[in-house]
Amino acid sequence: MSDDRLQRGMAKLDEIHEGHGREALTAFGQIHPDFGKFILEMAFGTIYDRPGLDLKTRQICTVAALAAMGDSPDQLKSHVRGALNVGWTRDEIVEVIMQMGVYGGVPSAVKSGFAALEVFDERGMARPGPPVMPGEEGNS
Numbered sequence: 001m002s003d004d005r006l007q008r009g010m011a012k013l014d015e016i017h018e019g020h021g022r023e024a025l026t027a028f029g030q031i032h033p034d035f036g037k038f039i040l041e042m043a044f045g046t047i048y049d050r051p052g053l054d055l056k057t058r059q060i061c062t063v064a065a066l067a068a069m070g071d072s073p074d075q076l077k078s079h080v081r082g083a084l085n086v087g088w089t090r091d092e093i094v095e096v097i098m099q100m101g102v103y104g105g106v107p108s109a110v111k112s113g114f115a116a117l118e119v120f121d122e123r124g125m126a127r128p129g130p131p132v133m134p135g136e137e138g139n140s
Contacts, residue, residue: 006037009045016048016059016082024078059083060096067100070108073115080119090125 013021028036048058063083066076083093093116101109120127 005041005045007045008049009040009043012044012048012055013040015055016044016085017078018085020081021078056086056088059086060088060092063088063093064096064100067097067112068104068108070104070111073111076112076115077119080116081123084119084123090120 013025017024025036025040028039048055053061059079059082062079063076066072066079080093084090094113097109097112097116100112117127
């Protein structure tokens with residue numbers, strides 16, 4: 001892999017995760033020293049750096065894929081943070097997660113929703129009010 005791709009990957013990682021992605025790279029190094037480098041070069045230095053989609057679109061695609069899979073809450077939380085960092089709103093992220101319930105299953109969407117809620121809470125983003133149940137619309 002080229003040093004150029006490594007440098008582009010680090011720049012893209014920092015742009016999305018505002019410096020916090022480096023913690024993940026350190027953790028990947030516990031698996032194998034080259035594992036973090038592989039992720040950095042391939043995902044961030046190659047795919048995220050391609051010209052076909054803007055960074056904001058790529059980030060919401062990542063959130064959607066992780067939400068549909070429903071089995072990677074730590075990665076999802078990291079990419080929900082990244083989505084917020086590049087300009088997505090809480091409501092937009094929730095809509096994407098809800099839509100993934102159609103394609104990845106409701107249990108995956110529920111797990112993903114709670115993972116996203118942890119990120120929203122850590123950022124001090126207000127929770128919506130209680131749900132309005134059918135027949136209760138005028139009882140507030």
